[in-house]
Amino acid sequence: MADEADIANDYITNAISYALDKWQQNNSKPGAKLCIDCNEDIPEARRALGLSRCIDCATEWERRGSLFA
Numbered sequence: 001m002a003d004e005a006d007i008a009n010d011y012i013t014n015a016i017s018y019a020l021d022k023w024q025q026n027n028s029k030p031g032a033k034l035c036i037d038c039n040e041d042i043p044e045a046r047r048a049l050g051l052s053r054c055i056d057c058a059t060e061w062e063r064r065g066s067l068f069a
């Protein structure tokens, strides 16, 4: 059986992880806002996938990558 200290401890742990989740949602959106190669804005859809290059640079990067593969 959980006593009051355990309940309080669980409550604090939950509160901290909730706050951390919120903070991460606000401060570290997946992917970069700007392309790491050309500094152009990356479309929201690509950012949501955690991609850090714009479409042009990603295409170029993949093309170069396949040359050296």
Ligand SMILES: [Zn+2]
Pocket: 035, 036, 037, 038, 039, 040, 053, 054, 055, 056, 057, 058
């Ligand atoms: Zn780019």
